[in-house]
Amino acid sequence: MIHIRQETEADHKAIYAINSAAFETPAEADLVDALRINASPVVSLIAEIDSQVVGHIMFSPVTLTGHPDTAIMGLAPMAVLPNHQRKGGGSLLVQAGIKACEDIGADGLVVLGHPKYYPKFGFVLSSRFGIQCEYEVPEEAFMAMELQPDSLNGKSGTIQYHAAFSEL
DSSP: EEEEEOOOOOGHHHHHHHHHHHHTTTTHHHHHHHHHHHOSSOOEEEEEEEEEEEEEEEHHHEETTTTSSSSEEEEEEEEEGGGGTTSSSHOOOOOOOOHHHHHTTOOOOEEEETTTGGGGOEEEEEEGGGGEEESSSOOEEEEEEEEEETSSOOOEEEOOOOGGGGGG
């Protein structure tokens, strides 16, 4: 059974190992460490099976140009150990992360990710809201989700990530 919970300091080494194993370089693992220290608020959850940490997800604040009072969180990164992928842990992490972001009062979410994976959670093309990414990315890979009714509607602009992302 997969259990989702907030990370604790005792989980940091396991989270680093998961992100290092799931991505080609340790850049995402280093990003998690930097965001944990420099961004606020962050939502950082882990998936565990039999007390072993097998997955991790992080959401951190992003800004939307022209709308400084709109609270938007960016989902990145999300990782599951390779031998535990495609078993539901990633989906549980996304669902729990969305709920946690709602609980802290976020207006919306953005994600740069697989265009066939994230729509099942309610993400739609960010261009639907007139929102674009500060990075050059395929339109279909940059998605957004309103957590509050009409919280992103009519608020076009560019999403800017925390400075730690530019070091990736």
